[in-house]
Amino acid sequence: MRSTRARTTVHTLVGLLFLALMLFPVYWMINASFQPGVATVDLDWFPVHPSLEGYRNAFSSQGPNLLTSLVVAIGAVLVSLSIATPAAYALSLYRVRGAGAVMFVLLLSQMIPGIVIANALYGAYNDLGILNTTVGLILADSALGIPFSILIIQAFMRALPMSLLEAARVDGAGRIRTFFSIVLPLSRNSVITAALFSFLFAWSDFLFALTLSSSSDARPVTLGIYLFIGGYVADWGSVMATATMASLPAAVLLVIAQKYIAAGATGGAVKA
Amino acid sequence: MTSTTETPARRAMRLKEELAKWTFLAPALLFLVLFFGYPIVKNVMMSVQEYTTRTFYTGEAPWVGFDNYIAVVSSSVFGTAMLNTLLFTVGSIAGQFTIGLALAVFFKKRFPLNGVMRSLMLLPWLLPMIVSSAIWKWMLDKDSGIINEILGVVGVDAVPWLTSTNVALAAVVIVNIWLGIPFNMTILYSGLQDIPDELYEAAALDGAVGWRAFRSITWPLLRPVVSVVLILGVVYTLKVLDIILGLTDGGPANATVTLATQSYKLSFANFEFGQGAALGNILVIISLVFAVVYLRVSHAEKED
Numbered sequence: 001m002r003s004t005r006a007r008t009t010v011h012t013l014v015g016l017l018f019l020a021l022m023l024f025p026v027y028w029m030i031n032a033s034f035q036p037g038v039a040t041v042d043l044d045w046f047p048v049h050p051s052l053e054g055y056r057n058a059f060s061s062q063g064p065n066l067l068t069s070l071v072v073a074i075g076a077v078l079v080s081l082s083i084a085t086p087a088a089y090a091l092s093l094y095r096v097r098g099a100g101a102v103m104f105v106l107l108l109s110q111m112i113p114g115i116v117i118a119n120a121l122y123g124a125y126n127d128l129g130i131l132n133t134t135v136g137l138i139l140a141d142s143a144l145g146i147p148f149s150i151l152i153i154q155a156f157m158r159a160l161p162m163s164l165l166e167a168a169r170v171d172g173a174g175r176i177r178t179f180f181s182i183v184l185p186l187s188r189n190s191v192i193t194a195a196l197f198s199f200l201f202a203w204s205d206f207l208f209a210l211t212l213s214s215s216s217d218a219r220p221v222t223l224g225i226y227l228f229i230g231g232y233v234a235d236w237g238s239v240m241a242t243a244t245m246a247s248l249p250a251a252v253l254l255v256i257a258q259k260y261i262a263a264g265a266t267g268g269a270v271k272a
Numbered sequence: 273m274t275s276t277t278e279t280p281a282r283r284a285m286r287l288k289e290e291l292a293k294w295t296f297l298a299p300a301l302l303f304l305v306l307f308f309g310y311p312i313v314k315n316v317m318m319s320v321q322e323y324t325t326r327t328f329y330t331g332e333a334p335w336v337g338f339d340n341y342i343a344v345v346s347s348s349v350f351g352t353a354m355l356n357t358l359l360f361t362v363g364s365i366a367g368q369f370t371i372g373l374a375l376a377v378f379f380k381k382r383f384p385l386n387g388v389m390r391s392l393m394l395l396p397w398l399l400p401m402i403v404s405s406a407i408w409k410w411m412l413d414k415d416s417g418i419i420n421e422i423l424g425v426v427g428v429d430a431v432p433w434l435t436s437t438n439v440a441l442a443a444v445v446i447v448n449i450w451l452g453i454p455f456n457m458t459i460l461y462s463g464l465q466d467i468p469d470e471l472y473e474a475a476a477l478d479g480a481v482g483w484r485a486f487r488s489i490t491w492p493l494l495r496p497v498v499s500v501v502l503i504l505g506v507v508y509t510l511k512v513l514d515i516i517l518g519l520t521d522g523g524p525a526n527a528t529v530t531l532a533t534q535s536y537k538l539s540f541a542n543f544e545f546g547q548g549a550a551l552g553n554i555l556v557i558i559s560l561v562f563a564v565v566y567l568r569v570s571h572a573e574k575e576d
Contacts, residue, residue, distance in 0.1 A: 008381075008382070008383040008384060009383075009384075011378075011381055011383035012383045012384050012385050012386075014378070015378070015379070015383065015385065015386065015389045016385075016389070018375060018378070018389075018393075019389050019392055019393060022393055022395075022396060022450070022453065022454075023392065023393075023395060023396075025396070025404070025407045025408065025411060025450070026395055026396065026399070026407070028407065028411065028418060029403075029406075029407045032410075039416060040413075040416045040417065040418055040421060041416075041421070043418075082299075083299045083300050083303055084300060086295075086296040086297070086299065086300070087296060087297050087299070087300030087301075089296055090293055090294075090296035090297040091297070094293045094296070096293055096297060102297075102301075104567065105304060105308075106304075107563075107567060108560075108563055108567075109304065109308045111507045111559055111560075111562075111563040111566075112308060112311075112312070112556065112559070113510065113511040113532055113535075113552065113555050113556060113559060114511060114513070115511075115513060115532055115535050115536050115539075115548075115552055115555075116311060116312070116315050116535075116549075116552040116553070116555070116556055117307065117308070117311040118536075119311070119315060119318070119535070119539050119545060119548050119549055119552055120310065120311035120312075120314035120315050120318065120549070121307075121311060122539070122540075122545070123314070123318075123323075123327075123328070123545070124310070124314070126328055139307070140307070142303070142307075143303070143307040143308070146300065146303055146304075147304075150300060174292075175289075175292045175296075176292070179296075200398065203400065204399075204400035204401065204402075206400070206401065206402045206513075206514045206517075206518075207513055207514065210517075210536075210540075211536070211539075211540055222400055222402045222403075222514075225402050225403065225405075225406050226402055226405075226517070226518060228406070229405065229406050229409050229410075229518060230521070233410070236410045236416070239406055239410070240406075240407070240410070243403045243406045243407060246400055246402075246403050247399050247400070247403055250395065250398035250399050250400070251395070251398075253398060254391060254392075254394060254395060254398060258391050
């Protein structure tokens with residue numbers, strides 16, 4: 001018994017060592033973000049004299065970009081869910097002919113290199129006059145969230161008991177009422193998961209921002225960071241403060257939607 | 273469908289049903305057509321047109337046949353980009369998969385804090401890639417980076433990680449491995465969870481434990497999941513742009529240029545959209561080969 005306990009303790013320690021190695025870059029970012037203007041040589045391994053100067057700098061230079069990112073991400077979530085949820089309902093609970101083909105296309109769409117999409121959208125956006133606009137970015141980023149959301153939500157809806165839907169129909173509820181009053185509330189968890197991932201995809205997007213919104217009119221924070229690190233960086237502490245703020249949604253997702261992340265890893269393609 | 277003749281009322285009902293069905297599905301289909309279908313078709317067209325900045329002013333994009341493809345493939349960068357894409361992909365996948373599998377096997381053991389640690393391990397994969405680029409760009413900096421500072425303590429001279437043509441590709445591979453470990457670990461771990469414990473207990477009775485158990489039970493049963501992870505890994509790695517642009521911008525002297533970064537550069541730095549499209553299409557074809565294999569493998573797995 002005692003030997004088992006000793007062994008699991010060793011395992012825990014080894015695990016902590018792996019974790020420390022994996023998360024060191026993240027720690028280094030947070031540590032430096034509280035020590036702006038300090039050269040690496042003089043950087044403390046722990047922010048003993050924390051300063052918020054880096055965050056002040058980050059806010060003054062990246063404030064508008066952070067706001068853009070937030071607006072774009074929330075917009076992309078709304079667009080993604082309002083399009084994906086009804087589609088998931090039709091694919092899973094209605095026997096739509098060609099549902100298999102649609103699934104196939106959804107899986108495939110997630111494998112298309114983004115640069116190809118951006119390349120074609122640039123001309124279209126130019127003609128439509130939505131280059132460098134929040135609306136343009138919201139639509140492009142929804143292309144990241146929609147296929148993923150449909151796959152995640154339909155996988156969940158497939159498991160709903162048909163008897164509930166039949167009961168609703170006997171009570172005279174139409175498809176639309178059934179959708180809003182029965183299916184949606186029951187699928188809440190999968191919808192929340194899809195929302196969180198759609199938010200993260202849009203928030204993290206760099207490619208569409210770089211190609212479709214390169215001016216300062218609608219510049220997400222990812223592009224702000226890229227432009228920051230493209231030249232000579234005098235104060236890494238302030239850049240790391242920006243990077244830390246840009247990492248917050250990922251941390252939130254990790255805390256809230258932990259148990260769904262594994263399903264998210266394969267874009268909903270893995271058997272739940 | 274029923275073969276009996278329907279009453280008009282029933283028929284109306286059925287049509288209403290059909291209509292409702294498509295009403296739910298239509299917005300998604302429209303979106304897929306606009307944001308996936310259109311770009312792919314448009315790219316095929318652009319790749320056989322002289323599509324440049326001028327096109328945006330004059331609206332003219334003359335047909336040029338395969339000129340763009342010929343220009344792209346015969347360019348001096350193409351060979352480098354192909355080789356780098358191969359090295360970047362193989363190097364990344366080899367590292368991600370090996371370490372991811374080792375960690376998945378390790379975390380299959382039961383010990384305190386196991387679950388919490390596994391969750392925290394996911395963080396590098398959830399961070400915006402450009403954030404990771406920024407962190408590593410600084411950590412790998414020749415003069416002010418922590419990596420060289422640590423190496424200096426051990427007595428190793430400062431390595432010009434991102435500024436030397438000899439090591440830049442290795443540097444971006446290292447960063448991409450770090451990014452990909454959580455993804456590999458997560459999926460392989462869930463694959464390991466599906467292997468019944470009884471098998472290991474039975475094997476232990478025969479004296480097969482540790483490495484032998486891994487070889488005779490774990491590996492053969494994990495094979496389908498392994499295929500999925502590897503193929504998806506390849507498809508995702510082929511697309512990588514953020515990391516390379518953030519760390520090296522494809523440099524120094526094209527040392528880290530890949531098909532994806534070069535396609536971006538052709539279109540958005542040189543404004544040769546036709547050539548960018550041509551190179552992008554080559555990348556799509558390579559991706560699709562793996563994608564089709566993936567869909568077959570995952571389909572076969574569902575059949576089992």
